[in-house]
Amino acid sequence: MRAIVVYYSLEGHTQYIAEEIAQCLKADTLALKIAKPYPKGKMARMFWCGKAAVFGEKPKLAPYEFDTSQYDVVILGTPIWAGSHAAPISTFLEENNIGGHKVAIYVCSGGGGTQKCFNQLENKWGEAIATLSLINPNKQTYAEDRSKVEAFCKAIQESI
Template structure:
């Protein structure tokens, strides 16, 4: 099964996990980059990122190359902003017809909670379920055996669903 990981990363946590999953599954990677960068520090980071997420914005992205017909499984990776997924994923979803594809998702967050993050992403994709879901707390900053095990289990589940 041909797999791609489509993700956005602001502070490197999501990128860190995307690289690990790609290595484990031999998957392609597509890192989304908005044309107008989000602030990465202080209050403005939370204000502008949170506002953009809550308002359902879809920022213009830097050019990227993607053809859904080349993939069977699309894994989305996102930081959690205001309880939902990062806006660059919304743009990607709006720009691409992925009908008939299988999906999985992982999210990196700074605290507990945010149980609606995957539901909101499923709603944006108009699907009922993901093949697998993975949520991690600051995986780059808080590297642990537990997180490594969760990543391996996520990948094993995807292999079983092939």
């Protein structure tokens, strides 16, 4: 099985879990970066990121390399913004045809909106082979999340 974890992380939570999943599955990673960064101030960032999610914006991404033919499984990782996935994920999905691939999704949130996010992403290509929802994961809290991440990875392995 050849897998890649494609993710966008604004504050590092989604990146941290991407690295843990990649290690567990021996998968590649692709960190999406936007060409023009979001504002740094907490309130301004919340406004712009929430607006981008609500209005379905597709920000220009910094250059990246991705070849769908190299992978059997694409694992998408995103923070939850206004009950939706991060806008850079929309750009990635528009630029890349991952239809025909098995897809798994994990989300990191401050506390909610995960099912709506899963539904939105699954509507783009079909049911995910595995889903995972974590609340603000980091190195200090990872012991609590480890079993969820391991179960997510096992579900992916078993679906191949």
